């Protein structure tokens with residue numbers, strides 16, 4: 602998208618151009634054929650690589666869509682940013698900063714070495730170790746109660762009841778030895794209070810919640826809107842929780858590629874291995890994009906390209 606004129610952020614979105622710009626980005630990248638499916642979770646390896654949807658939700662409450670925006674897919678790692686927001690809301694920023702951290706590991710999302718090199722500290726809530734430790738901090742005495750609170754909390758962000766994709770949950774539960782290892786490693790360092798298996802199980806369930814690109818846009822726009830869901834009008838978290846969540850997402854959301862993303866695109870974004878990305882323009886809105894083929898860091902190729910073009914064309918870059 603080097604040929605797309607880089608507009609500078611003006612503080613407002615030009616509403617009447619959103620549909621045309623989404624359409625343009627979709628047409629332009631629908632045939633991009635790079636990227637691989639996430640075969641390490643068997644069922645994700647069977648996804649249709651041609652699926653492609655882009656949605657944008659404005660803080661004023663309007664939602665614009667193009668392509669496969671009603672197709673349901675598992676949220677995967679995008680759940681991490683919303684669970685983090687719920688946990689910061691519950692425990693406060695300082696406790697969560699101390700226990701989970703905010704700095705990039707510079708390593709892949711499921712790195713064991715990153716934990717070892719940091720004396721068992723999970724480093725940040727967007728990598729698997731940090732996300733497992735964050736989920737363990739969800740309110741609820743039992744794993745079942747924590748899961749209920751995760752599902753209800755993420756549903757409030759989406760503005761509709763989200764449901765578990767059983768097939769994904771079972772497929773991932775049979776293939777998540779590495780996450781179980783991360784859970785045990787964190788426990789061995791005294792970084793988890795409860796049973797590590799329970800924490801990983803709730804984390805696996807949260808990753809298996811079904812969403813659409815439309816949902817992702819509304820969930821992101823809730824963070825852009827200072828914690829009020831722009832469609833339902835209900836407050837989900839406080840405004841300062843949104844600020845802290847978006848800062849953490851900006852530095853870690855695209856893992857070891859977060860710096861390059863911020864340099865090129867200039868807005869916080871979080872990816873998931875099923876092919877979703879949500880990118881948030883504070884005070885304006887959010888883009889939810891979905892297409893299954895991924896780059897080597899686990900980020901959807903088409904979603905990155907589409908959001909990149911839209912950020913330039915709409916002047917979303919914060920810097």
Ligand code: DON
Pocket residue numbers: 677678679710711729773780805808872873874875898899900
């Ligand atoms: O724990 C896992 O490996 C997956 N449930 C989620 C990983 C993920 O989405 C990484 N993102 N790009």
